[in-house]
Amino acid sequence: MGSPLLRRSELATPATSDRMISKGAGSAADLVFLDLEDAVAPALRDEARGKAIKALNDHDWGATVRAVRINGIDTKWAYADIVEVVEGARDNLDTIIVPKASDARDIWWVDVLLTQIEERIGLRKQIRLEALIETAEGVAHAERIATASPRLDAVIFGAGDLSVSQEARVDTNFQPREPYPGDFWYYARMQVLTAARVAGIAAIDAPYPDFEDPEGYERDARAAASLGFNGKWAIHPSQIEIANRVFQPTTAEVERARRQLDAYRTAEAAGHGATSVDGQLVDAAHAKLAERVLAHHAAASGK
Template sequence: MRAAGPTPDRPLPAGRARRSELATPASSERMCAKAPQSGADLVFLDLEDACAPVVKESARGIAVAALTGQDWGRTLRAVRINGLDTVWCHDDIIEIVTGAREALDVIIVPKVRRARDVWWVDVLLTQLERKLGLARPIALEVLVEEAEGLANAAEIARASDRLEAIIFGAGDLSVSLHARVDGNFDPVGPYPGGFWHYARVQILAAARAAGIAAIDAPHPAYRDTNGYLGSARQAALLGFDGKWAIHPSQVPLANDVFTPTPAEIAAAEEITALYRDAEAGGTGAVGHDGRLVDAAHVRLAANVLAKAAGTG
């Protein structure tokens, strides 16, 4: 369990960029072979929803071969296992970790409902790492996509030191909440405001309190570029670090939206320099372009600069 959370002034989760997380069916050798060239910050080979029950076991071998037999460059290599309440989960973890070893960076755990779900995977990974003599720990990401998981998001986000990101899963959350949505998880009728705003903020706040990354839900309509961009921009404005992509064409869109622009970086650097100069002279705030700049603005600027450094 996490002993303590981050300090209030911590700008962004330390660690690796996750602007784009590309889903790839673990059962498809062709798609697995193409995934390293996608440009995604993270690629996950999916043993869960992307695999029919009859191929879930055989897909493990395809995933291991793809992880160990290809040059992934800087891309994070991940696998989404089946849910803890399925007959496949236990063997997913054992076979993937035993086969991939250091070629696996992250395991994504779906349908997490409570902290003990994360703890169970953590303990099994610890045993495997010791048994296999792995040089570094395997990180975790978790999907919050059940009503119970949303209610427990804060405790889930602090459940393990392995945990690097929490992901908003709109699809299964729609089912769990009995929401009336279309195939893109948008409301089927007029709705006053952001339909998923509350869920997004719950997940984002849980991630920030725990000092980990927050990843936005997929946009299933992969030919709907404007729709994907609109969804990604809303998430980025709230503070999310990245978004899932269910098609390679969505990867550059996510990378662009979640990377600070040159203008944003320049403004952050200017504000920081102005404030530090004023601070050195004994002033706690300074006027700039007709508005006050104080310590809160400097911390906002630090967020931008930290994100820019992480995606460079």
């Protein structure tokens, strides 16, 4: 991946809630998505499109990426979600999140429809995509999904619907009801993360429904960040600050990365392939890691 995409926090907001939309627009989230799917009662899903369009057009979103999560493409709402919101919001919509992506064909369908709409209405920019991988089929086909379209900026791991698809015995926080050694979702997380790295796009970790447990959210976020995830879903504004802090390098990490890179470049100029900093080896792999740390720091600092 080139310059890191800033996706430390992605805030979910029901498209039917004016109060939550206002909070989202004024938040520090890197991306806010107006949800037309699970957060909206089926009877209100047609009405929710108009509310999403109004919110996208009327609010000042600042540097926050403006997104909508459409309904699954196998539902009666998906086509109208895309057509009406894109035509209504036009340049005020940045990204569409595609839920329950099961294979490359799902992303291809949205891509083709978006291309036709953009050409017909003369949209000046290209709408971006993110794919939610949250079914057993989607996990199995994660790489095909992640590489399905140049519009894709990120893939998101979703534990909720995957719990249903997998027939997992979990609690309302998607954690196993019985003692389990290690991360219950490790395999699925790594499938999504690996697919993102193959495609050169961002990987976003699952939501943590218990928003009154900030310590648990931070623990989950730190584990995902250690694996290499770029950010985490937030279901409540209180989780944004935690995600933004966890998924960017600390001051100590940035200073160490600078010292390692400076030392390596000095050694390289002298014809050496490795050196040491603070009694630890620094070779080409360490230099690349240091470059990534500094790139992530620069992306976060520039927001």
